[in-house]
Each structure stands twice: as C-alpha cells, then as structure tokens.
Amino acid sequence: MAFSEEDGSNGGASEASEEREAPGRRRRLGWAATAWLTFYNIAMTAGWLVLAITMVRFYMEKGTHKGLYKSIQKTLKFFQTFALLEIVHCLIGIVPTSVLVAGVQVSSRIFMVWLITHSIKPIQNEESVVLFLVAWTVTEITRYSFYTFSLLNHLPYFIKWARYNFFIILYPVGVAGELLTIYAALPHVKKSGMYSIRLPNKYNISFDYYYFLLITMASYIPLFPQLYFYMLRQRRKVLHGEVIVEKDD
C-alpha cells in the first residue's frame, strides 16, 4: 500500500478546531526538533516539486511517457529513500504518528521503487508507472507542504482542503497504478527467477518472488479499504468538525 496517508502531522495540527493551539496540544517540541522537521519538510516539498516539474517538462518535450521513468529515477530514488527518516521521527517521538503506520507507509513505497521499478527494467515504460508516479507526486507535495505550513503555524485553508480531499481520487489512482505495474512485472519475474531461493540449500529455506508478488497484490484487498475509510473519517473530523466516537473493540 504505497499510496496511503498516515495519521497525525509532523509536529503540527491536523484537527480543525485546534489549529491555533496546535504545537502545544500534544507536545512541546524543542527548537532543534522544530528546526529539523521544518527543514526536512521544506526539502521534501521541494524535492517532489522538482520531480513533478521534470516529469511535466519531459512530457512536453518528448510527447511520450517512454523514457520518463529513466529520466527521473535518480531523483525519485533519492527523495523516496530519504523518507525512511520519517520512521526515525516517529521512533524518537518528534512526530505523533505510530512507528508501525509510518513503517508500513514508507516500506511499501520503498518496495515499489527498489524492488519493482528499479529491479524489473522491462516494465519501466509501462503507462501504469506514470499513473502511480503522478498520484504519488501530487500527494507528497500536498502532504509535505501541509506539514511545513503547520510547523510554521501558518496553514492556508486550501492546503488543508487539498490534503483531505485530493486523496479521494489520488488514492485509488495510485493503487491502480501500483497493482497494474506489479501485474505487468509478473511474467518477467517468473522467467528470470529473480530474488528467489530454491531447495536444497544449507539453510533449508525457500523463497519464490513470483508468489510473494501475488500475495502482495492480494493483500491490497483487505488493506486498501481500511486505509481509505480511515482517511475519509479523518476528513470528516478535520474538515467538518464531526465528532466521531470510535467503536469500542
């Protein structure tokens, strides 16, 4: 589930009514943490903006999506991999998101970038790749600018609006792009037998990357609706001030 939004914000407010008192609401962030997070979020916003602009320019110049991935791959890998830091932010507590949620979010992105598009070259020119790249880019620019403005205590309403509305379209689009890409990669994985270990071997283990990918695709079925409806609930809470009482499990 590479295309998913996480709960909470980087040291800023995500709840509608608490925008004003945001930073003090959950924790007093030290000046060093605030400075670092502000820098981090500005840098990430900038990075994804560069990615977006490069993609648009490529399409305008070449008129095709073929070769687009190759032209942006270094930037994509850099900024998406850098996002691993977000797990550390959660671990040390400067961001209120749970480590598990951040971990799943970032891991699925890393999986798509390094274990699919980077490793399986024949699928790099698939249309589905552009699909999820566009979805990711717009989402990340919105998300990181949301965090940046929250940290600076100056969140324009339209950014908040964007963050809690764009996902309605972008999330399914991103998931579609990812699933189609993995699906396109399957024949190549089966033929090459990549990332797989067969018996016999001295550690008595086997792994079949092809079946692993099938299981990954299947896991989208239970996971995607949960994350999507979670975001819809967040949206109702933040934008419409609804008080949602969680069911006691």
Add this chain to the structure above:
Amino acid sequence: MQRLGRSCVSWTSPRFPQVEPHATIAEIKNLFTKSHPQWYPARQSLRLDPKGKSLKDEDVLQKLPVGTTATLYFRDLGAQISWVTVFLTEYTGPLFIYLLFYFRVPFIYGHKYDFTSSRHTVVHLACICHSFHYVKRLLETLFVHRFSHGTMPLRNIFKNCTYYWGFAAWMAYYINHPLYTPPTYGAQQVKLALAIFVICQLGNFSIHMALRDLRPAGSKTRKIPYPTKNPFTWLFLLVSCPNYTYEMGSWIGFAIMTQCLPVALFSLAGFIQMTIWAKGKHRSYLKEFRDYPPLRMPIIPFLL
C-alpha cells in the same frame, strides 16, 4: 482502552437492589449480570472513573474512595474466552500440524514422497523434540499453571493460533522436506544442540513449577520469585523471567539442531514478544515490591 467505549454506562446504586458496603466488586458484577444477562462478569470492566483503571474483583466497596453513593462506570470488554481454552487450542495445532509434515501426508510434497520417511536421523530427532515441547506445554496448561486472569478477548484466539499454527507449518515443511539438508557440522552439531534443548526444557519446567509453588491454588497473590534448591531456578538471581530465557534457549537449540532458517526466524519473533512481556513483568515487579533484587534484568542476564 484509549478509545471511548460505546457502552460506558454510569450506574448509581439506588437503581439496584441494596448493595452492602462490604460487597466485593466480584459480587457487584454478579448482580449486574442478573439485570444485564448478556454481560457476564468476565466481560465487565468496572471503574470509578470512565478513563480510570479497572477495579479488581477482590476490591471491597467501602474500602474504595467513594462517598455514601458510589458511581461506577461500566465498559464492555467484548466476548471473552478462557486462557486455558486458548492455550490448549494454540498448542494442539502445532503438535498435529508438524506430524502431518513429518509423515509426509499427501498433497504437501510431490506424490512420489507420500508417506515416505526421511533418511536423516536429525529429522526424526527434531520431530521428537518438537512434539515433546508442545506436549509439555499442554500438560503444563492443564496441571501446572495458575492463571491471574480467567479470560482474554475472543479475537486473541484467532491471532494466536495463526501465529503458532502458521509458524509450525512453515518450519515443519522445510525440516521434513525430501530435499532437507542436514546440519553442516553433522552429529557434533546435533548433539550439542540437543543438549541445549534438553537443558532449557528442564529449566523452563523448573521455573514453571517454582512459580506455581509461589501461589496457593485458587489465589491471585503475587510474590517475588526466588531461587529454590533446584539449580535450574538459580537463574532467578539474574533475571525476572527465567522461563522466557529458557524458552529462548530451547528454540535456539532447535534452530541449531535443524539448521533451518525458518526456525531461527520463529525464534526471533518469539524473542521479541517475550522480551516485551519480560520487560512489562519486570516493571510490575519493581512497582509492586520495594525490596526487589536490583541485580535482576528482565530476560537476559546483565543485558536486557
């Protein structure tokens, strides 16, 4: 417990038959069940504050910080299942599942291997050890353990069984596979590993017996465990939860014996979980007992 319960009911005593001041929470729970039969006592969490801690069954009403009228808040804990049932189910699974692979029941490996037997001694030894381990656990559940809580939420049984049964199948598949590769250092490695396994099983059992003897039947008292005459219990000098330490040792032994990576991964998963439990237990001991021995670590002597 962090979320608002949908059934957080304020219940003041005048609505109910007279509750004596010396009534225990357990008795009040029984009264509550009479008027709300769908919420049996094990499902009830009663507290003085909606966000407060659950009151214990043994607590006496007049000893609590209440005035002439007591307001108790109720939360539904959801369907409950007894610990004994959960343990028996989650341990019987691996016992049988492993044997399915050991006897190479059809449809697991290729048809030419159906009901064949491995030519490696270590494979037979591994089956004996694995089976012994789970039989021991079942017997301990029935005859040794004294549980503090009677029940746990029903959903736990699905989670726990998936974990135990899933890992058992995964390990058993490779150990009993026709293409299984025996340990690199041969009989030497197997003998050493077997020794570790046996010692740790004995150790684990000794600790379970020692913990049982700390607590009289039917009671829920908690005391600091100390070493007894049994040398295996001397590990109490260094750790709070030597039963987990020995359990880790057993699985490490089994992993070395079979030289099977899935076994090592299962051991790792178990280690992480047991460390979390050990740290929690250690913290409770420290909180409850002022004179808790300072040298003890939760699970690994001197380290963790």
